[in-house]
Amino acid sequence: MKDCAAIVLGAGKGLGRTICRKLNGRFKCLILAGRSRENLEVTLSELQRQDADPNLEFVISQVDLTDHDSIATFVESLKDLAIPIRALINTAAGFYRGKFYDQSFESIDRLVSANYTGPVLLTSKLLQAGLRSELIDIIHVTNVNSSTTLDSSSSSSMHTSSKAALNIFSRIVGRELIGDGVRLTILAPGTFARDGRKGVSEESLAHIVEFLLTLPDDAWIEAIEVRPRG
Numbered sequence: 001m002k003d004c005a006a007i008v009l010g011a012g013k014g015l016g017r018t019i020c021r022k023l024n025g026r027f028k029c030l031i032l033a034g035r036s037r038e039n040l041e042v043t044l045s046e047l048q049r050q051d052a053d054p055n056l057e058f059v060i061s062q063v064d065l066t067d068h069d070s071i072a073t074f075v076e077s078l079k080d081l082a083i084p085i086r087a088l089i090n091t092a093a094g095f096y097r098g099k100f101y102d103q104s105f106e107s108i109d110r111l112v113s114a115n116y117t118g119p120v121l122l123t124s125k126l127l128q129a130g131l132r133s134e135l136i137d138i139i140h141v142t143n144v145n146s147s148t149t150l151d152s153s154s155s156s157s158m159h160t161s162s163k164a165a166l167n168i169f170s171r172i173v174g175r176e177l178i179g180d181g182v183r184l185t186i187l188a189p190g191t192f193a194r195d196g197r198k199g200v201s202e203e204s205l206a207h208i209v210e211f212l213l214t215l216p217d218d219a220w221i222e223a224i225e226v227r228p229r230g
């Protein structure tokens with residue numbers, strides 16, 4: 001991994017930022033991708049404070065998953081990198097709490113694009129762009145797809161259903177891609193321990209991401225559902 005790059009999408013905050021901290025120093029180059037440049041810059045300065053190794057490279061790439069041109073421009077920009085890209089870790093997501101019929105059409109469309117259509121287009125563009133021979137791991141973070149999630153998601157229907165769509169897409173496409181040497185894994189956590197809430201810590205999830213990236217060549221984990229202990 002030391003000679004390769006990894007893309008962390010959604011690197012500007014939350015789990016994406018925690019994963020960047022965990023992977024800092026594991027790759028020659030981390031590509032910090034996401035919507036808000038300001039947030040990505042905060043992540044960048046944290047990483048630079050964490051490890052001052054001058055040989056490590058960090059690249060900030062703004063990409064908006066709701067914008068097709070932005071996705072295409074992002075993938076084009078990756079072709080200029082001199083190092084092979086080994087992994088895409090997608091933690092980006094939009095969220096809306098409330099009844100779906102209170103959301104504007106535009107808001108519904110943006111949520112579905114950020115959580116489902118955008119990641120699908122990005123994955124497809126990356127594979128078409130001649131980067132396939134270098135890509136080994138694609139990890140999409142979704143959420144647990146259980147009846148428990150359905151019960152607790154009555155006021156986040158568009159978020160939960162768009163993530164469920166990404167989950168099913170990833171399961172089907174994962175089986176297609178394995179023949180091409182690409183492992184697509186779904187990481188499906190329950191609620192995070194955050195803001196005093198009980199759940200799985202972001203550090204534990206980042207640890208699982210790191211583990212997935214160190215699997216032996218002949219192994220593939222299709223999906224992981226992570227639940228808190230107690």
Ligand SMILES: NC(=O)c1ccc[n+]([C@@H]2O[C@H](COP(=O)([O-])OP(=O)(O)OC[C@H]3O[C@@H](n4cnc5c(N)ncnc54)[C@H](OP(=O)(O)O)[C@@H]3O)[C@@H](O)[C@H]2O)c1
Nearest residue numbers: 010012013014015035036039064065091092093114191192
């Ligand atoms: N939080 C939970 O309890 C929980 C539970 C299960 C699963 N998950 C999943 O875990 C992942 C991380 O969750 P989190 O709570 O850490 O998320 P978060 O703090 O809300 O961060 C989401 C990131 O996604 C980026 N993003 C949103 N819309 C985007 C778009 N259109 N294009 C590009 N980037 C976009 C945001 O960019 P900006 O920096 O511009 O805002 C932000 O950096 C998500 O996929 C979420 O669905 C979360």
